[in-house]
Amino acid sequence: MNLSLKQLQEELKYDRTASCVQCGYCLPVCPTYTAFKNEAHSPRGRINLIKMAGEGRLTDLSALEEPFDLCLGCRACETACPTGVEYGEILEAARAALGKRRTLSVPARTLKKAMLRKMFPSRRMMNIAGHSTWIYQKSGLQKAGRITRVIDKLPYHLGAFEKVLPKPVSPLERFKAPKRVKAEGKRKYKVAFFTGCVMDAMFHRVNQLSIQLLARAGCEVTVVSNQSCCGALHAHSGEQKEARRLARQNIQAFEGTEADFIVNNAGGCGAMLYEYDRLLADEEAWAERARAFSGKVKDISQVLMACGLPDMRPRKGEAVTYQPSCHMTNVQKVTKEPVELLQSIPGIEWKEMNQADMCCGSAGIYNLVHYDASMEILDHKMKEAKRTNASVIITTNPGCLLQMKLGVEKEGLASSVRVLHLVEYLAEAAEIAEPVQ
Amino acid sequence: MRALTEIHLEEVKSIVKTGRVLTKESDRFSYSFDGSFGTFLPDAVIQTKSVEELAALVRLANRELIPLYPRGQATSLSGGPLPVKGGLVLDLSVMDHVLEVHEEDLVAVVSPGVLTADIHRAAEERGLMYPPDPSSSHVSTIGGNLAENSGGPKGLKYGVTKDYVIGLEVITPEGEIIKTGGRTVKNVTGYDLTKLIVGSEGTLGIITKAVLKLIPKPKASTTMMAIFDSLADAGKAISNMLTAGILPSKMELMDQASIIAVEQFEPLGLPVDAAALILIELDGHPAALQEEADEAAALCQSVGAREVRMPKNKSEEAELWKARKLVSPAIVRIKPTKISEDATVPRSKIPDMCKRLEKIREEYGIHLVVFGHAGDGNLHPNIICDKNDTEEMKRVEQAVEEIFKAAVELGGTLSGEHGIGLMKAPFMEMELGAAGLDMMKRIKAAWDPNNIMNPGKIFPEPGQKLELS
Ligand SMILES: Cc1cc2nc3c(=O)[nH]c(=O)nc-3n(C[C@H](O)[C@H](O)[C@H](O)COP(=O)(O)OP(=O)(O)OC[C@H]3O[C@@H](n4cnc5c(N)ncnc54)[C@H](O)[C@@H]3O)c2cc1C
Ligand code: SF4
Ligand code: SF4
Numbered sequence: 010m011n012l013s014l015k016q017l018q019e020e021l022k023y024d025r026t027a028s029c030v031q032c033g034y035c036l037p038v039c040p041t042y043t044a045f046k047n048e049a050h051s052p053r054g055r056i057n058l059i060k061m062a063g064e065g066r067l068t069d070l071s072a073l074e075e076p077f078d079l080c081l082g083c084r085a086c087e088t089a090c091p092t093g094v095e096y097g098e099i100l101e102a103a104r105a106a107l108g109k110r111r112t113l114s115v116p117a118r119t120l121k122k123a124m125l126r127k128m129f130p131s132r133r134m135m136n137i138a139g140h141s142t143w144i145y146q147k148s149g150l151q152k153a154g155r156i157t158r159v160i161d162k163l164p165y166h167l168g169a170f171e172k173v174l175p176k177p178v179s180p181l182e183r184f185k186a187p188k189r190v191k192a193e194g195k196r197k198y199k200v201a202f203f204t205g206c207v208m209d210a211m212f213h214r215v216n217q218l219s220i221q222l223l224a225r226a227g228c229e230v231t232v233v234s235n236q237s238c239c240g241a242l243h244a245h246s247g248e249q250k251e252a253r254r255l256a257r258q259n260i261q262a263f264e265g266t267e268a269d270f271i272v273n274n275a276g277g278c279g280a281m282l283y284e285y286d287r288l289l290a291d292e293e294a295w296a297e298r299a300r301a302f303s304g305k306v307k308d309i310s311q312v313l314m315a316c317g318l319p320d321m322r323p324r325k326g327e328a329v330t331y332q333p334s335c336h337m338t339n340v341q342k343v344t345k346e347p348v349e350l351l352q353s354i355p356g357i358e359w360k361e362m363n364q365a366d367m368c369c370g371s372a373g374i375y376n377l378v379h380y381d382a383s384m385e386i387l388d389h390k391m392k393e394a395k396r397t398n399a400s401v402i403i404t405t406n407p408g409c410l411l412q413m414k415l416g417v418e419k420e421g422l423a424s425s426v427r428v429l430h431l432v433e434y435l436a437e438a439a440e441i442a443e444p445v446q
Numbered sequence: 447m448r449a450l451t452e453i454h455l456e457e458v459k460s461i462v463k464t465g466r467v468l469t470k471e472s473d474r475f476s477y478s479f480d481g482s483f484g485t486f487l488p489d490a491v492i493q494t495k496s497v498e499e500l501a502a503l504v505r506l507a508n509r510e511l512i513p514l515y516p517r518g519q520a521t522s523l524s525g526g527p528l529p530v531k532g533g534l535v536l537d538l539s540v541m542d543h544v545l546e547v548h549e550e551d552l553v554a555v556v557s558p559g560v561l562t563a564d565i566h567r568a569a570e571e572r573g574l575m576y577p578p579d580p581s582s583s584h585v586s587t588i589g590g591n592l593a594e595n596s597g598g599p600k601g602l603k604y605g606v607t608k609d610y611v612i613g614l615e616v617i618t619p620e621g622e623i624i625k626t627g628g629r630t631v632k633n634v635t636g637y638d639l640t641k642l643i644v645g646s647e648g649t650l651g652i653i654t655k656a657v658l659k660l661i662p663k664p665k666a667s668t669t670m671m672a673i674f675d676s677l678a679d680a681g682k683a684i685s686n687m688l689t690a691g692i693l694p695s696k697m698e699l700m701d702q703a704s705i706i707a708v709e710q711f712e713p714l715g716l717p718v719d720a721a722a723l724i725l726i727e728l729d730g731h732p733a734a735l736q737e738e739a740d741e742a743a744a745l746c747q748s749v750g751a752r753e754v755r756m757p758k759n760k761s762e763e764a765e766l767w768k769a770r771k772l773v774s775p776a777i778v779r780i781k782p783t784k785i786s787e788d789a790t791v792p793r794s795k796i797p798d799m800c801k802r803l804e805k806i807r808e809e810y811g812i813h814l815v816v817f818g819h820a821g822d823g824n825l826h827p828n829i830i831c832d833k834n835d836t837e838e839m840k841r842v843e844q845a846v847e848e849i850f851k852a853a854v855e856l857g858g859t860l861s862g863e864h865g866i867g868l869m870k871a872p873f874m875e876m877e878l879g880a881a882g883l884d885m886m887k888r889i890k891a892a893w894d895p896n897n898i899m900n901p902g903k904i905f906p907e908p909g910q911k912l913e914l915s
Pocket of ligand 1: 031032033480481515516517518519520521522523525526527538558579580581582585586587588589590591592593594595596597598599647648649651652653654774863864865900
């Protein structure tokens, strides 16, 4: 074998493709295959493309770009795969290899790069983003936008998201957020709260409710200030170096807290934190510390289940369904807890969604950079969501939350269906928060 | 056989008005494989739900001698949909729009791209059952099942795909749309073309619609696991069961190698020191079921079963079946390449076949695992190997040939359910004899005079050999 092919094989993690026996068991669960009906957009097809490139049969790597760009990275294929193909690893390697080779002229990529490098890791930038959301909504610009439809012409369809942005909190309120909250009643656990970047900038309220809910359930909660973005968006788009840097920063930030658990409320971020051990496995100085960190990572639903929920006020026959976060299901493998929490609220009518495990098409910033593809996937999802006749759709990740809101808006259901984060709904039932409309 | 020219492609595009013609490099590579071996690039991939458009394409291909390759979801284990001579792949999985259950006639009418599991579900919703249950049901299309005449564990009691097809709509290789059979179980008008098309592996035409027979769903079922210290005793239990008048709905065998592989993959409390185990499922009326189950258990014990496990509830039952389900994934953890054979012998010859397999394992020094649908003689000897190890693959090739020989010598067949396709074509004459094979060739020539429909399959090319390395 010539040297460059061998290098390419290493770069693409070609050896990981060997366990794919092309059985196709992953096809029915893959949202992009279901929506686009093309094997180039199926897990088996994508893995085969890597095999072909690694074997030197497919020499023009640009043929891989579209299939790997349009993969949601939801990893439902891994859960379905009987032979344990590590698709996540293959995907990340492919994206890194492709990123290195391609031209940056395409505007979507530039936007993506800028957002990844500058915005997500920087607390300041995200604060500005959060504040500008606030200014944008408070200043009346939002209204003007709606009226003049200027907003619909914004690049990358940011306009579509305008309607579903959460109600903002003022900068002052964000600044005043407490750094330590005592457990109510007897302390059951000491937890450190991971705020996340998007979560904190755009869903500050959900974070605050999470902390209050944890405290009500018996946790002492600390919020360390030097924590950073989890790095998921970077890792998934092949920016491994940056992802590793962020991982180290977070591990360091949380080491001092001596918490029983590191709690988060965003399925995507949680999955990334959960995999720091894998990410840093080859860094001698960090592998052990990463393992210790990842071992403590828990989704908020797991901790609330462990503590037991505080008293809930009965709902009046509200029909509730749950759209799980892919990474929570397929990476963290947390599937039962959110459902059990919801079912334990007295008076709700539980509605199971058909193919609930299928991605909603939000997938990090996929819906921003691949708007049309993402909307096709969302249409599939909304068909099932509507069939449940639920008036509340629960999610556990900020991207899913926005995307499902967008779906509800698109279907013209905004007046009858609410889309909420699990924490918002629990807080409402526990009378910690006012209901949101 | 001709390659597709630009002019052809223009004409193809003008025919496919309601569907898609995929020609990008990533697309062509993505339709170049199936669940077996080999990569063959088509010139283009066609996706349309329109039968008329497909028929027009077939007429074009027949005129211009362009190879056509029908394809379902490419889960074939024998190379069935591989476009070995280029040309057009017809992706029929997109034809998933018709799934009607007509309770009053006990039939289902389906388009070829419908997944078999969706037919199971639709029938069960109405208290009915479509019995053929290949383990790939949730991913394979009914069109693929029909073309391969697929079967599954339930074949023992209920038969295989061909036993449930009563009518078809087919595009012939000359581009005519014909109907075979109909909606009645009884039908003796002329030759039974329905049965000829079923199992023809896409070489005689494209199935565009099927009428399937449904039966009432049995009211209850129960499972047990019988554990044996010798493979021969397990074989005896299987044949005695059937002669004693008990017809289980499933009877699955796992040998020691597969028990160990599963237990290492996921500890389920299986007896790793046992030589074999059989999983038995009985179904029928709840009143009769318990008695039959006790009888079956006693019978296993009388031929030397060391233990018979009777699960207490449905979840324990599911645990037992899990063991069988995990065999395939478990064995590929040992080595990455899995050659999945499905040589089948008459039931009474199962113990002999097991002995022959044992010998082959030792003689060629291969990692051979045996499990499968023992009740109907359809064993799955699987060879676990590494396709990058050329020396090993040579031994595997020889061992595969020996397995075929053993099956045929014992009065069995090369393939119980996976089909001939590309991989087994070289061995056709071994089973059929020269005259038998020639009759089949003549049928093929009569249907497809220009040999455009799935060319390169079933019939060996001069000098063709099994090549895995
Ligand atoms: C993990 C695994 C387990 C399996 N288990 C079983 C099992 O238990 N029993 C069993 O029998 N098989 C089994 N198979 C084999 C395979 O799933 C079956 O052969 C299945 O019927 C193939 O269906 P498909 O839709 O994937 O068709 P494909 O693989 O795409 O095609 C199969 C053949 O059918 C032809 N074809 C497809 N559609 C049409 C059509 N509409 N008209 C004409 N020809 C057509 C193709 O040309 C090809 O020759 C298994 C495969 C895998 C990977
Ligand atoms: S399920 Fe796994 S082994 Fe099967 S095709 Fe998909 S990735 Fe490959
Ligand atoms: S990660 Fe999701 S979108 Fe990507 S191949 Fe797997 S199932 Fe499909």
